[in-house]
Amino acid sequence: MDRNGLARMPYPLVSALSSGPERTVRGYHPAVTTFRLDQSDNVRTKAERDTILADPRFGTVFTDHMATAVWTEGDGWRDHTVGPLRPFSVHPAAAVLHYAQEVFEGLKAYRHADGSVWLFRADANAERFQRSARRLALPELDTAAFLDGIEQLVRVDADWVPAPDGEKSLYLRPFMFATEPFIGVRPAREVTYCLIASPVGSYFPSGPTGVNLWVTDEYVRAAPGGTGEAKCGGNYAAGLAAQLAAQENDCDQVLFVDAVEREWLEESGTMNVFVVTRDGELVTPGLGTILAGVTRGSVLALAEDHGLTPVQRRIGVGDLRAGCADGSITEIFAAGTAAVITPIIGLRGKDFDLTVGTGKPGERTLALREHLLDIQFGRAADTRGWLRRVV
Ligand SMILES: Cc1ncc(COP(=O)(O)O)c(C=O)c1O
Structure with a gap:
């Protein structure tokens, strides 16, 4: 595993779409499943983590886990998992690579002096994520699923939340992108949700x-x-x-x-x-x-x-x-x-x-x-x- 925490195996997320009947209505499927935890057996050591947390900079290192879920038209959201941080394997025709059908969010988890960890207005990020998704003709992830993924990831990677020192915190990056392999301009019928986390210091060095x-x-x-x-x-x-x-x-x-x-x-x-x-x-x-x-x-x-x-x-x-x-x-x-x-x-x-x-x-x-x-x-x-x- 390298400094960025990437395990060697690609993440086998993107499936070929089943050839079911064409659906004309893009349904909204509320996510009822909570994220299942698949704990990594290859996490960085305390010494490695402490070195990184001493000077995390901004957006350059990532924690040991990530959350993912997959949406397909017809079946809605499934496979909600908090698992090891891994690269994706995507088809070269994945729609996001050609038509930029993607949205993201940014929020932080803060450690308080007593050791507890807190999110700031995460429900507002959930709602904005839904508005962004609607504008980009992507499926919405409901607020409960958005928050559940974040909370489970922060808990499993809690040691990555820096001690309160200046502005140090754990930056959370939820994002969603079109993974259906096809050439042609229309909303994708397969979409991947992902959440990664990165310990950060000040955004502007000054x-x-x-x-x-x-x-x-x-x-x-x-x-x-x-x-x-x-x-x-x-x-x-x-x-x-x-x-x-x-x-x-x-x-x-x-x-x-x-x-x-x-x-x-x-x-x-x-x-x-x-x-x-x-x-x-x-x-x-x-x-x-x-x-x-x-x-x-x-x-x-x-x-x-x-x-x-x-x-x-x-x-x-x-x-x-x-x-x-x-x-x-x-x-x-x-x-x-x-x-x-x-x-x-x-x-x-x-x-x-x-x-x-x-x-x-x-x-x-x-x-x-x-x-x-x-x-x-x-x-x-x-x-x-x-x-x-x-x-
Ligand atoms: C273009 C733009 N404007 C404003 C903001 C500030 O938004 P927020 O306060 O939700 O981080 C951001 C950051 O996400 C941004 O990218």
């Missing part, structure tokens, strides 16, 4: 010291009626060229604007964006073409505890330029599960270079960040019932 964003006028992420609200792999593939452009312009990430007027802020590559005004508003773009971030919703809910009025409305690039120049915009930050709350200290575009506030992380930003992390790590009261104990 952490809360702040990042610079490149406001692209070249690429758009989403248009009305498109897939902007779905968490599908294709959105991210289409954003990579913009991310490269950001790096070429010495920025950490890209900030997209709307597809129609090329003026209104949308979101960053993997985060929603927020603006704090001198008047005490916390403004974020409304939904429609952006991802409905779980962190976004949580930050809006916490705003009033920080003396801020949460507002969802359009923010123009012109508003940003004027507001940063005259001081009516005091702070900008981005929010997402992976990067928590990240201060944005600079914004650059083809013909502008803005410093936000003092060019240092803002007070309100850091206070919201601490508050959110304190709830997630059990240091502040969870008055909204956002946490769910797993271990």
Whole structure:
């Protein structure tokens, strides 16, 4: 087994489809089966794990197990298993490889000081996974099955949840992809669900010291009626060229604007964006073409505890330029599960270079960040019932 925990044998998941009668109705099959545990007899040693957990970085190492289930039209979901982490064996004609019929999620399990392990708003991820699946014409996995797979995986790999130290946590990646082998554009009749887990530290190596964003006028992420609200792999593939452009312009990430007027802020590559005004508003773009971030919703809910009025409305690039120049915009930050709350200290575009506030992380930003992390790590009261104990 290597550092990434891959056992040598491929995972024999993808079957040939049975040649049953053609089904015209894509039924919704509630998953009633719970995940069956097939414990790995080839897990990494405590010493190997401790070395990895001392500096997990982000998204580079994976735990010893994975959860899987298979859906076929007609029979619905079956074979729910939490078993050893293994590579897949897929047919070269698997629909996902050609038509990108895939959706995913991202959430974290947090270890508290007393050793217990908790999920943060996992039901919201389950619901978003269902919305994404509907948009990509994939079958839905119901909330009970989504949560059961996560809880069983976290329990069997509980030793992989890092001790609370900075932002260290266990990142969970549920995803679903079209495995039916066929050439032709239509929804696949065989789909695989999988859940993997990865111990992580900070998403941005610079952490809360702040990042610079490149406001692209070249690429758009989403248009009305498109897939902007779905968490599908294709959105991210289409954003990579913009991310490269950001790096070429010495920025950490890209900030997209709307597809129609090329003026209104949308979101960053993997985060929603927020603006704090001198008047005490916390403004974020409304939904429609952006991802409905779980962190976004949580930050809006916490705003009033920080003396801020949460507002969802359009923010123009012109508003940003004027507001940063005259001081009516005091702070900008981005929010997402992976990067928590990240201060944005600079914004650059083809013909502008803005410093936000003092060019240092803002007070309100850091206070919201601490508050959110304190709830997630059990240091502040969870008055909204956002946490769910797993271990
Ligand atoms: C494009 C995009 N926007 C926003 C977010 C933030 O969403 P969440 O807070 O649910 O992680 C993410 C992260 O998943 C993302 O990929």
